[in-house]
Amino acid sequence: MLSNDKLITAISKDGKIHGYVLLIRDTARIIQEKHKMNIISSSIFLRALAGGALLSGSLKNRDDRLILTWSCTGPVKKIVVDVNYQGEIRGYIEEPNLQFIEGSLVDGSIVAEPYIGFGEFNLSRISAGIGIPYHSVTAIETGEIAQDLSIYLNQSLQIESCINIGLSISEKNEIEVCGGALLMALPGASDEEKKIIGDKFNEISSLTGLLKDNEENTFDILLNKFDLDFVSEKEIKFNCSCTDEIIRKLINSLNEKEKNEYRLADNKISVVCQYCNKEYLFDD
Numbered sequence: 001m002l003s004n005d006k007l008i009t010a011i012s013k014d015g016k017i018h019g020y021v022l023l024i025r026d027t028a029r030i031i032q033e034k035h036k037m038n039i040i041s042s043s044i045f046l047r048a049l050a051g052g053a054l055l056s057g058s059l060k061n062r063d064d065r066l067i068l069t070w071s072c073t074g075p076v077k078k079i080v081v082d083v084n085y086q087g088e089i090r091g092y093i094e095e096p097n098l099q100f101i102e103g104s105l106v107d108g109s110i111v112a113e114p115y116i117g118f119g120e121f122n123l124s125r126i127s128a129g130i131g132i133p134y135h136s137v138t139a140i141e142t143g144e145i146a147q148d149l150s151i152y153l154n155q156s157l158q159i160e161s162c163i164n165i166g167l168s169i170s171e172k173n174e175i176e177v178c179g180g181a182l183l184m185a186l187p188g189a190s191d192e193e194k195k196i197i198g199d200k201f202n203e204i205s206s207l208t209g210l211l212k213d214n215e216e217n218t219f220d221i222l223l224n225k226f227d228l229d230f231v232s233e234k235e236i237k238f239n240c241s242c243t244d245e246i247i248r249k250l251i252n253s254l255n256e257k258e259k260n261e262y263r264l265a266d267n268k269i270s271v272v273c274q275y276c277n278k279e280y281l282f283d284d
């Protein structure tokens with residue numbers, strides 16, 4: 001089994017259940033480095049990133065992309081994940097160095113709920129050839145990334161689903177690998193089939209445990225467990241589409257007062273891309 005970062009698409013024998021299984025290791029490392037996040041922010045942000053990657057499995061066309069935004073009442077404040085059909089993913093968490101909240105460490109893992117709180121989850125789907133992006137908004141009901149994505153799928157798209165996202169943390173307190181699984185019952189699936197989804201999911205009590213023990217075989221184990229057949233796979237990789245040209249256009253759109261907020265002592269204008277932390281310097 002290849003060990004590079006990827007998303008596998010699978011389907012049940014009767015075609016009524018679609019499954020997506022994700023494993024990211026290099027992408028998790030690159031993102032932690034670029035955003036210089038502590039382990040609490042990393043734990044939450046990478047779960048959101050994994051959620052975006054799992055949902056991107058349903059994109060159909062080459063230029064399609066999803067932007068997921070959590071606007072939170074908790075100290076996280078905001079998380080944005082941008083993922084496209086080609087598996088290129090980027091994003092940011094507004095607070096990269098969250099302070100530990102008492103009681104948020106459960107079974108060796110940080111739970112997101114006290115950091116996210118409530119608020120709004122917004123998903124924008126941008127399709128090539130269709131000028132207007134499709135937006136849908138749901139309330140953040142639980143503060144747990146996977147659970148709230150499942151609620152979103154149910155309320156906005158009337159899709160019954162189960163989502164599990166897990167992280168394996170190294171002795172150096174860094175996230176080594178992040179994994180996720182999403183099962184969706186397609187329209188036409190019977191109540192019986194929907195129940196089977198839940199039952200099968202409950203059998204994997206800990207995706208984190210599975211990642212720690214069997215990382216190389218995680219894909220095979222999950223596809224077997226869910227009784228799904230492999231359909232396709234795609235590489236997931238960090239990529240930011242920012243360029244000199246895009247940032248220059250942004251600066252040109254600012255008035256003098258706004259420009260001055262980005263001005264350094266030497267009169268250069270400095271803009272840092274939120275998605276990749278790259279600094280762009282311009283002479284005015």
Ligand SMILES: [Zn+2]
Pocket residue numbers: 240241242273274275276277278
């Ligand atoms: Zn960038």
